[in-house]
Amino acid sequence: MNHWIDICEFPLDRDLTELAQFARRYHLPLRIAEEGNRQVVSTPDPQLAEMLRPLLERWRAGEINLADIRVEPVEATGESEAEEAASAVFLPTWPWRRTPLSLILIALCFAGWFLLREDLAGGLIIYPERTGSSGLSTLARHWTEGDYWRLWTPAIVHFSLPHALFNALGVWILGRPLEARAGTLPFAILVFISAPVANLIQYYWSPQILFGGMSGVVYALVGSVFVLQRWQPGWRDVPPGIVGLAVAWLLLCASGLVEYVIGVGIANAAHLGGFFCGLLLAFCYCLAGGARNFAK
CATH class of the missing domain: 1.20.1540.10 (Rhomboid-like)
Known part of the structure; x- marks a missing residue:
C-alpha cells in the first residue's frame, strides 16, 4: 500500500480546478482530499513531492499560473543528478x-x-x-x-x-x-x-x-x-x-x-x-x- 506524502494544504473555499487540470495534463500521481477544514494535496512519490512543494507554494501565493508551466522530461542516472534535475524541471512562464x-x-x-x-x-x-x-x-x-x-x-x-x-x-x-x-x-x-x-x-x-x-x-x-x-x-x-x-x-x-x-x-x-x-x-x-x- 502506498504511503501518501502531503505536499500542500489549501482552505476549503480555494478552487483547485487549475491544479487538477495540471495534474491530468502531465499524468502526475496527485490526490486532492478534504481533511477536516482543509484540502490536502498529496502524492506517493517522495521526489515529486519535493519538486512540487515550492511550485505549489508559489501558485498559492499567486506568483504563477499552473496553466503557464511547462514540464520538461529529464533523464538522470545518479541520485545527485536526479535531485538536480528535479529542481530544474518546472520552468515558469512569467505573466x-x-x-x-x-x-x-x-x-x-x-x-x-x-x-x-x-x-x-x-x-x-x-x-x-x-x-x-x-x-x-x-x-x-x-x-x-x-x-x-x-x-x-x-x-x-x-x-x-x-x-x-x-x-x-x-x-x-x-x-x-x-x-x-x-x-x-x-x-x-x-x-x-x-x-x-x-x-x-x-x-x-x-x-x-x-x-x-x-x-x-x-x-x-x-x-x-x-x-x-x-x-x-x-x-x-x-x-x-x-x-x-x-x-x-x-x-x-x-x-x-x-x-x-x-x-x-x-x-x-x-x-x-x-x-x-x-x-x-x-x-x-x-x-x-x-x-x-x-x-x-
Whole structure:
C-alpha cells in the first residue's frame, strides 16, 4: 500500500480546478482530499513531492499560473543528478504584467536597430574619437552640450537584426526571471547602473571605435544570476547551464579568437564591465536581504 506524502494544504473555499487540470495534463500521481477544514494535496512519490512543494507554494501565493508551466522530461542516472534535475524541471512562464521593463528593453533592442538602419541613431551614440584629434574628447563634448542620455542610449543601438535578436533573447531568458522575482524597481536600478558602466568602460578602452548594443546590460544580468544562484542554490528559474555558456562565450570573445574568425568588432570591455557590475550589484542586493525573493 502506498504511503501518501502531503505536499500542500489549501482552505476549503480555494478552487483547485487549475491544479487538477495540471495534474491530468502531465499524468502526475496527485490526490486532492478534504481533511477536516482543509484540502490536502498529496502524492506517493517522495521526489515529486519535493519538486512540487515550492511550485505549489508559489501558485498559492499567486506568483504563477499552473496553466503557464511547462514540464520538461529529464533523464538522470545518479541520485545527485536526479535531485538536480528535479529542481530544474518546472520552468515558469512569467505573466507579462510582472516583467514590464524586460519587455520594454526587448522592444528597444529592435527599435535601436531600426533607427540605425534608417540613419536616425545619431543622437543616441557616443561618437568615436578621431585619431590625432586635440581638445575636448567626444564624450566630454557630449557632456558639455547637455547630452547626458548618451551615457545610456548606446545600449539601445544595434548594428544588425541578429545583434538585436541575440540581446533580446538574453533579456528574455535572464531579465524576466530576475525582474519577476526581485521586482521592477531593483531590476531597473540594475539596468540603470550597468548600462552607463558598460558604455563608459568600452569608450575608455577603445575611444576610436563606434560601439552599441545591450550586451553590457545582458552580461550584468548574467553576473547577477551567477551570484544569486550561489546565494540561493535552489533557485533554478534560469538553468545554470545558460550562465556557464554565457561566461564561456565572454572568455572566448575576450581572447580575440571570435573577432578574428568572424571579422567583426566585439565590445569586450562593455561585456566585462557589465558582468562585473552585475556581480557587485547582486552581491550588495543579497547582503541587503534581497536573496530571500529567490528562495525555492
